[in-house]
Ligand SMILES: Nc1ncnc2c1ncn2[C@@H]1O[C@H](COP(=O)(O)OP(=O)(O)OP(=O)(O)O)[C@@H](O)[C@H]1O
């Protein structure tokens with residue numbers, strides 16, 4: 021037995037003759053928050069639509085707690101709560117009426133559970149207002165409440181931070197962490213903004229043009245930064261320093277207004293300073309910017325172009 | 328089963344909570360009230376036949392009708408029919424009942440085309456609107472098959488038709504009773520039955536009259552429902568269904584010469600063409616034939632709705 025809550029096996033989607041998803045395989049474990057990152061049009065929403073059975077798979081399979089979305093749809097989808105793209109609700113009904121509507125569709129949802137879900141997203145005070153009058157953030161919250169109602173094992177949130185204010189994002193982030201850690205829920209959060217989900221994710225998968233180009237555990241990112249630290253040095257004479265670094269260290273150095281910028285291992289900076297000083301280069305300032313996941317993300321997806 | 332019950336409850340709630348549904352009933356109510364007011368101010372519905380002298384009242388009425396006919400050509404047809412009826416009462420020595428709630432309900436049978444129209448609008452929107460609102464996504468990602476969701480929507484359309492029909496019957500009866508009084512528990516009147524005059528029960532007439540029209544209503548609503556599921560667009564569904572409802576008879580007439588015209592849906596929707604031993608316009612048609620044709624169309628409509636609703640992807644708009 022594995023701990024996988026959701027498993028994608030070579031999932032493909034072709035619409036017309038355009039291959040939109042090109043064979044995705046990955047799994048998300050119980051209690052794990054998985055960030056599904058990719059630029060516009062990468063195929064995040066399409067993948068999510070297949071995960072919840074809104075779209076048929078051209079090839080491959082999606083298994084939720086081992087149950088196939090293709091052959092065991094009802095049991096598989098029972099374990100999923102989701103918002104797909106915008107959290108659209110019935111505008112002519114109140115928040116409470118919308119939630120009751122979804123609650124009636126799954127047996128065993130108690131009044132207490134409905135209250136609890138509303139409380140989690142902090143929407144108590146707007147419950148009796150028509151959803152048509154809700155702000156985007158309020159609808160997002162109602163959407164999340166709807167997804168939590170039946171205590172799903174897998175929670176799929178397509179751009180949940182869209183429309184939320186910073187306080188709202190922080191609340192949702194905390195709540196998602198709590199769900200994963202305390203209730204062992206597997207959470208999939210899609211976003212094109214890495215910084216927004218980085219803090220809540222255990223692992224990140226980067227999608228580009230329908231392919232998973234990398235998966236990366238978030239905590240690992242700061243340890244293996246060899247060659248990835250960006251170093252800036254204010255030196256004089258700059259030309260001489262540039263010559264030295266290029267000749268002796270074979271580095272790619274950018275020179276701008278007496279300041280040199282290059283990639284270098286942080287551990288070996290003192291050695292570099294000694295070397296320069298011994299060649300009578302004056303150093304006024306050294307700054308090291310830690311390579312973030314963001315840089316790596318941009319490295320991976322390259323130019324942000326939509327095919 | 329309780330599951331399906333909950334789904335239907337949801338659908339009815341979504342339908343009736345909308346302002347447009349309330350407006351539908353207000354419009355129907357106003358139409359019924361309007362008919363009552365107009366009937367009350369025009370014509371001689373106020374005649375009373377309860378007294379001993381009902382024969383004289385009838386004869387007096389015939390005289391007036393003849394007089395009116397001579398003055399105005401336009402009244403010829405209507406008045407002749409009325410005089411014939413009156414003579415039937417006199418010849419058979421039947422004391423007529425006065426006009427009242429039951430006959431008002433019977434005459435409002437034509438309102439079923441308004442009910443059809445409203446049901447078409449509801450049927451056209453019930454699937455397409457979920458797509459328009461974007462709510463279809465959250466509706467479908469439940470542990471419920473799409474078939475069951477579609478079924479709950481279709482049943483809701485039929486329930487809407489039923490409720491609206493009951494509204495027309497009950498509201499007409501109440502308005503009729505208020506304006507004209509009640510003419511008994513099971514009144515009988517003389518009516519032209521196509522093959523001559525007959526003395527018939529009004530309630531019977533209401534049941535058969537409304538019943539025959541329901542066939543067309545259900546067929547057109549199912550058609551609109553099918554278009555709505557296939558194209559996911561309520562405007563197309565409403566437009567097509569209403570156009571066909573209006574033009575149906577013309578279509579049949581236009582193709583009447585062709586051998587296949589009897590297979591046209593609208594050649595078969597009026598089952599009253601077989602009542603009282605009438606023979607139909609087109610050769611080779613019988614009650615059994617028409618029912619078979621109707622069932623085939625009905626099955627095709629439902630099958631297409633089901634195929635498109637359950638098999639097609641719910642992709643972005
Ligand atoms: N119904 C459709 N028919 C044809 N192509 C489609 C359809 N839906 C989506 N696509 C294409 O699939 C690709 C992926 O779209 P998708 O909505 O999954 O991207 P996304 O990663 O969610 O983007 P975003 O960040 O903008 O939400 C796009 O190139 C889009 O044009």
Ligand SMILES: [Mg+2]
Nearest residue numbers: 064065105178
């Ligand atoms: Mg998307």
